[in-house]
Amino acid sequence: MPSQTLDRAAIRAGYGRITSFVDPVPGHPVSYGLVAGQVTDDTEQTLLLAQRLIADRGGFDVAGWAADLIGWEDSVAARGLRDLLGPSTKAALMALRAGASEAEAGRGGTTNGAAMRITPVGIATPPDPARMLVRVAQVSRLTHGTGEALAGAVAVAMVISQGLEGASFDEALPLALAAAELPNTGTDPAAHRAMADRIRAALELAGQGDEGQGEVDLADRIGTSVQSLQSVACAFGVVRLARGNPWAAAQIAANIGDDTDTIGAIACAMAAACAGTASLPAEQVEKVERINQLDLAPLVSGLIALRRAAR
Template sequence: MKKRIRGVIAGTALGDAMGMPTECWSQDKIKERFPEGIDRLYPASQNDIFGRTLEAGAVTDDTINTLMILNMLKKNHGKVCVDDYIKELSDWNENSGVSAYVSGPSTLKALDKIAKGVPVEEAGVTGTTNGAAMKIAPIGIVSDYREMQNLIKNVYQICLPTHNTKIAIAGASAVAAAVSYTVRGGSSIDEIWNIAYSAITAAQEYGYDFPSASLPFRMKQARKILDEEKRDEGSILKRLYDEIGTGMETIETIPCVFAIVELANGDTWKAAQLCAQIGWDTDTIGAISCGICGGMNPELPEKEVTLIEQVNGLDFNAMAEDVLSYV
């Protein structure tokens, strides 16, 4: 289990770092710059849309927020304490110097509201983006998918301040349940889809009813693309980009995540490469997809993982050891 937990955490960082250089690029732009695909970690480009000068292996808010959740769980002996998470997130947002360039719009908007005295329960009622799902993996690690209601309640606590909407909570719940299944030894692609659907259904009573298309329907459409294109990676990525969308909204991100997990057959390194080429929110789709795959198949490309640890000052083994005692 420790190895699988490490796979989830390191996989999240790997997908994030692989997708960082192409974040907010179109598929055509990525193909033009990387005609042979992306098979290693790259630094941010000179024309990075956010003006970042990040080196190869650097992570973004996807990993940073995931680590905040891990820190909160460690501080509270495996229990969710949303106030501690908000404090750490607010401190980082104010003092990191990079938050404005890497944090999502729902998070920034909610933090601004909280700072102005808006109650936590009201701050995230328009948060429909993937900022909840991107950081939720630790909740999946410490919550058992076989006790779904408890898992959903834990997810809801994390979503409450920034993403208190039905769609964001449903998407984050699907991810947390999938991660929970993998760290407990599960590796069936079909079962991952089934558990995700179960989590979405169980999460329906939570969150503000902000308008959204049907997440289960969009997920079924994404899987239909896999079947119709007979595992042709280029055609599948193109259709996901064109028909499902690969942006930062939960309704786009989550269907693509589960489609990538299946297309990569749970291989973390393969998923990282696919996500880096999918276009738009490449780092977040990568972080979530590779987190799930890392639990399924924790044999990761250690050269790249070591680089990520060195560049960001991380120790994935120690993190896995810390959280293991709370599972």
């Protein structure tokens, strides 16, 4: 949260190296008004999607989801915060309001919003690639209907789903990458392959050097922008660089620059799904839950119930 949208030099100048929760620097362009440990749009939209999935009991009300997103942004504005909808989601909802159909609205969405909030789908859906592709597309096409966005979201969801079955991050990668390459109706198969190849490149870079150099290489050679081909791939590299440890992944993501909160959301979701909740520092979990007044147990139970029903 405190480093989102800032480049690496600005992060070092404002914070040194971020190793735990800190307040944003005064006048932060996006995180102004938030406090140390407070979540951003990534977590809030993830919880929103979890609620929608549970309410729809295995179906998915796309119109209801559109209304959820619009209502969420209104609530953010009412709180006086600046952490609003990402570019693809914003463009899709504007298109809907202008008369576009739900099928048309997200056709240009190439950014990382689908992957950043896909964790509930990974929890609720068994790790079958074809089924996961259908489910990810169902919940994502409204805002992110392009091959790279869907491929990135499918890869993330497949890692999370396999993690719940006991797979390590490295064990989950082959099936996740294979799922990312599956073509989706109406999307460019080359875009799916490009996303998978970009993830492979990030993983290779992260495995070549120490943490400090690997962080620089991921930022400079893969990229950390809101584009799926950059930040989603980078998140995979971050998990490998952190050796699968979610707290270490959070620290790397916080310092890597640009879309740090989304890279952190994706990387930590995958790492924690594979390493288990015991791998997270209990005092930090308690702090996040308390500061944000989160009650996650009902959502976890609801998503697991969907997973069992889908078998």
